[in-house]
Amino acid sequence: MTKRTDIGADLTKNQSLVMSALAGSKGPMSAYSILDEIRSDGVRAPLQVYRALDKLVEFGLVHRLESLNAFVACQHPACDGRKEKTVLFTICETCGGVQELVKDRLSKAIEGLARELEFSPSKSTIELRGMCSACKTATEN
Amino acid sequence: MTKRTDIGADLTKNQSLVMSALAGSKGPMSAYSILDEIRSDGVRAPLQVYRALDKLVEFGLVHRLESLNAFVACQHPACDGRKEKTVLFTICETCGGVQELVKDRLSKAIEGLARELEFSPSKSTIELRGMCSACKTATEN
DNA sequence: ATGGCACATGTTATATCGTAACACAAACAC
DNA sequence: GTGTTTGTGTTACGATATAACATGTGCCAT
Numbered sequence: 001m002t003k004r005t006d007i008g009a010d011l012t013k014n015q016s017l018v019m020s021a022l023a024g025s026k027g028p029m030s031a032y033s034i035l036d037e038i039r040s041d042g043v044r045a046p047l048q049v050y051r052a053l054d055k056l057v058e059f060g061l062v063h064r065l066e067s068l069n070a071f072v073a074c075q076h077p078a079c080d081g082r083k084e085k086t087v088l089f090t091i092c093e094t095c096g097g098v099q100e101l102v103k104d105r106l107s108k109a110i111e112g113l114a115r116e117l118e119f120s121p122s123k124s125t126i127e128l129r130g131m132c133s134a135c136k137t138a139t140e141n
Numbered sequence: 142m143t144k145r146t147d148i149g150a151d152l153t154k155n156q157s158l159v160m161s162a163l164a165g166s167k168g169p170m171s172a173y174s175i176l177d178e179i180r181s182d183g184v185r186a187p188l189q190v191y192r193a194l195d196k197l198v199e200f201g202l203v204h205r206l207e208s209l210n211a212f213v214a215c216q217h218p219a220c221d222g223r224k225e226k227t228v229l230f231t232i233c234e235t236c237g238g239v240q241e242l243v244k245d246r247l248s249k250a251i252e253g254l255a256r257e258l259e260f261s262p263s264k265s266t267i268e269l270r271g272m273c274s275a276c277k278t279a280t281e282n
Numbered sequence: 283a284t285g286g287c288a289c290a291t292g293t294t295a296t297a298t299c300g301t302a303a304c305a306c307a308a309a310c311a312c
Numbered sequence: 313g314t315g316t317t318t319g320t321g322t323t324a325c326g327a328t329a330t331a332a333c334a335t336g337t338g339c340c341a342t
Contacts, residue, residue, distance in 0.1 A: 012318090012319060012320085013319090013320085014319080014320075015319095030298080030299075031298095031299070031300080032298070032299070044321075044322080045321070045322065045323085046299080046300070046301090047300085047301070047302095047320095047321085047322085048320075048321075048322095050299095050300065050301080051319080051320085052319095055319095066207040066208045066266065066268070067207040067266050069298085069299060069300095069328090088254070090258060090260045090262075092260075093263070099258070099260075101254070101258075103250070103254055105250045105253065105254075106247075106250045106251070106254060108250075109244070109246045109247045109249075109250040110247070110269070112246065113229070113242070113244055113246075113247060114231075114269065114271075117231060117240070117242075117273075117274065118273075118274035118277065119231045119233075119240075119269065119271055119272070119273055119274060120271045120272045120277065121231075121269040121270065121271035122234065122270055122271045122272070123269075123270045123271070124267075124268070124269050124270070125207065125208050125266060125267070125268040125269075125270070126265075126266070126267050126268075127207070127265070127266040127267075128251070128255065128260065128262040128264075128265050128266075129262065129263055129264045129265070129266070130255075130260055130261045130262035130263040130264070131260070131261045131263070132258075132259075132260055133258065133259030133260065136259070136261065153289090153290060153291085154290090154291085155290080155291075156290095171327080171328075172327095172328070172329080173327070173328070185292080185293080186292070186293065186294085187328080187329070187330090188291095188292085188293085188329085188330075188331095189291070189292075189293095191328095191329065191330080192290080192291085193290095196290095210299095210327085210328060210329095
């Protein structure tokens with residue numbers, strides 16, 4: 001049932017609920033905080049959330065941040081076309097903001113490295129923790 | 142008490158126990174599997190392991206693999222001098238093997254990116270999941 | 283030497299994150 | 313219409329991590 005086309009459409013009920021919780025959040029959310037948001041819509045168990053998240057990640061609509069055990073909505077229209085790309089996240093430890101980027105130079109460096117090592121990556125995790133420019137300026141007073 | 146100099150020396154009791162469990166393992170270990178290894182030495186609670194791990198990570202003797210929630214001994218003599226470097230891990234999903242690398246091209250790409258974004262990283266996580274060359278050759282039969 | 287400090291330790295309890303196993307329902311293929 | 317796939321719902325549990333509090337131990341400044 002259902003095929004994903006554009007954002008939010010053609011998702012199953014639980015997938016839509018999880019997706020809108022994430023889309024409505026300005027930062028990453030844990031599976032359990034998503035659950036809390038959508039309890040009022042009838043979702044009751046962690047597993048329902050995790051199952052929806054698995055699919056959303058598979059669709060490229062959501063990314064998992066490994067260093068936070070949390071999830072964010074994809075910041076591109078849909079990451080679908082970028083499945084093969086190397087995505088990087090910056091995570092500001094001050095404001096909690098997350099930025100998602102695809103950079104050619106970085107992708108190239110990773111690809112080159114993998115080739116050199118004869119390692120076939122199926123998934124890459126690149127996360128920078130630190131302080132974003134906005135928080136730095138805010139601190140300089 | 143105690144100052145770290147070379148590997149294994151000048152660590153506290155619990156730190157040494159955790160360190161040797163990790164050093165004796167060919168792959169990454171979870172905190173709880175470390176605990177199981179060193180229960181016979183009198184370590185009883187997760188917290189004792191986590192505290193030792195925190196210090197060992199701080200010393201650069203151990204790295205945390207975020208995508209596995211697990212820990213590995215540093216594969217360099219001691220990662221100490223490399224604190225500012227960008228370390229990458231390849232994680233083979235077939236054999237469980239982990240390789241730790243420092244590559245200049247990658248470090249440069251990350252640094253350039255951070256500068257461009259005016260983001261100040263305090264820690265970077267770069268992990269490639271996939272299949273190592275050895276497992277690939279083993280599969281080709 | 284003793285009182286204060288920093289740090290490592292020990293212990294219990296609990297928070298947080300994630301999955302196994304089973305049952306049922308809806309859509310689809312043939 | 314029967315079998316298959318996929319989503320759903322529920323209970324129970326496993327795995328990962330930390331809070332809070334008490335104790336021990338070396339150091340060193342007065």
